[in-house]
Amino acid sequence: MVFGEFEREMTAQRTAVNAYERSKRGLANGGLVPLGYRRDKEKKRYLIVYEKEALIVKEIFNTYVKEKSIKKTMDIIKEKYEGINSRLKRITRSRIYSILTNKAYIGIREIYKKDRDRTEEVKAVWDGIVDEKIFMEVGELLKLNRLRFHAANTKCFNYVLSGLIRCEKCGEKLQGKSAYSSVKKKHYYYSHKNTCKNGGINRIDAGTV
Numbered sequence: 762m763v764f765g766e767f768e769r770e771m772t773a774q775r776t777a778v779n780a781y782e783r784s785k786r787g788l789a790n791g792g793l794v795p796l797g798y799r800r801d802k803e804k805k806r807y808l809i810v811y812e813k814e815a816l817i818v819k820e821i822f823n824t825y826v827k828e829k830s831i832k833k834t835m836d837i838i839k840e841k842y843e844g845i846n847s848r849l850k851r852i853t854r855s856r857i858y859s860i861l862t863n864k865a866y867i868g869i870r871e872i873y874k875k876d877r878d879r880t881e882e883v884k885a886v887w888d889g890i891v892d893e894k895i896f897m898e899v900g901e902l903l904k905l906n907r908l909r910f911h912a913a914n915t916k917c918f919n920y921v922l923s924g925l926i927r928c929e930k931c932g933e934k935l936q937g938k939s940a941y942s943s944v945k946k947k948h949y950y951y952s953h954k955n956t957c958k959n960g961g962i963n964r965i966d967a968g969t970v
């Protein structure tokens with residue numbers, strides 16, 4: 762490694778460490794500021810609530826609690842606010858979803874949000890916009906909807922017994938799985954990870970369980 766490279770490497774590492782240390786202190790990163798906030802011009806990496814947009818954020822949460830549907834929430838918010846400013850140019854389902862799940866709105870700074878193994882949460886230096894109870898309620902509703910969506914996609918099939926059925930020959934907990942047969946029909950069954958090492962039945966047809 763030539764010296765210039767080494768120096769660049771060191772600088773990159775230092776930058777990453779600094780960014781991490783700032784986030785641990787609850788400071789905002791240099792990226793996009795969430796809807797409802799603006800950067801504090803006096804204090805670097807602090808956010809201040811921008812009341813006009815904060816009202817819209819609250820309305821998004823309240824609408825979702827009422828409608829219990831991302832699509833309906835999007836339609837309502839889009840109709841009222843799309844295009845009113847540069848931050849609301851396009852209101853999509855994923856935009857609504859990311860707002861509803863953004864803990865910045867309850868004053869939490871998420872670190873490594875996209876990396877589940879490393880993710881951390883600290884108290885943010887900014888104020889929340891959404892009532893914590895409403896945020897939690899929305900989280901529960903979203904979870905329910907995900908389960909419902911999943912059930913609909915698997916033709917209402919739930920592997921309710923996953924991990925509860927044990928093979929009596931080897932004691933392994935059997936997991937729900939599915940596969941297409943030669944006639945392209947989907948089959949559901951509970952099965953060992955591989956084959957049973959003690960000669961037990963490898964698959965139990967879920968339809969008959």
Ligand SMILES: [Zn+2]
Binds near residue numbers: 958
């Ligand atoms: Zn077994």
